[in-house]
Amino acid sequence: MGAGHGHRLFFHGHSAIHRARAHWKLVVLLVFMLTVVATPHHWYAVFGGYALVLVTLILVARVPLLYIARRMVVEVPFVVFALLMPFIATGPRIDVLGVSVSEPGLLAAGGFLAKATLGVVASLTLAATTEPVDVLRGLRTLRMPDQIVSIMSFMIRYLDVVTDELRRMVTGMRSRGCDPRSPRHWPMLARTLGALFIRSYERGERVHLAMLSRGYDGRMP
Numbered sequence: 001m002g003a004g005h006g007h008r009l010f011f012h013g014h015s016a017i018h019r020a021r022a023h024w025k026l027v028v029l030l031v032f033m034l035t036v037v038a039t040p041h042h043w044y045a046v047f048g049g050y051a052l053v054l055v056t057l058i059l060v061a062r063v064p065l066l067y068i069a070r071r072m073v074v075e076v077p078f079v080v081f082a083l084l085m086p087f088i089a090t091g092p093r094i095d096v097l098g099v100s101v102s103e104p105g106l107l108a109a110g111g112f113l114a115k116a117t118l119g120v121v122a123s124l125t126l127a128a129t130t131e132p133v134d135v136l137r138g139l140r141t142l143r144m145p146d147q148i149v150s151i152m153s154f155m156i157r158y159l160d161v162v163t164d165e166l167r168r169m170v171t172g173m174r175s176r177g178c179d180p181r182s183p184r185h186w187p188m189l190a191r192t193l194g195a196l197f198i199r200s201y202e203r204g205e206r207v208h209l210a211m212l213s214r215g216y217d218g219r220m221p
Contacts, residue, residue, distance in 0.1 A: 009071065009127035017061040017129045022138030029126050036118050041111020047118065054121050063128045071124050078116040085109035132156045146218065162200050169196060
């Protein structure tokens, strides 16, 4: 489950950070994120220090910076929201490149984007240096409720299964002349995603019944 389903984020290595206990890394990540969130948004020098710490950890772990950068696409929604803040916020207005924007909104957007970027990089660093199965063990060590850990375990285990099924469905759509990227065919794509949800839900029910028939009592053996 670790190597087979964690290959998209985990970077195989033998550094001290890779060998560190998962529950300690989770605690460090939590403390780091709480510190970042509590930092005032106009302390840009402090954010630069946080970024330097993360880059140092990535280099010590011998994870290529480009490996982390390519996976930061998950931050796109945060970037879009930050770009909208100067335009939708109220308060005194200033001109930036000939465009009138809210000064408080611009400052808040800068702090928000800095915190989001640090959070994403820190999370990706944890994922790149810790296999998913070790993360689950770390959560159990930290007394995370068994049901939450079980849900996360199944999510990791079946993520590739659902992704592969979606890929096959999209291939079938394209073979019938339907382009999922075209707005004209988005209704068909929406129906496909709905069918995928129903299939995934039904698969979950079958797996759960199979587990109960084998003596599952709410905790993973």
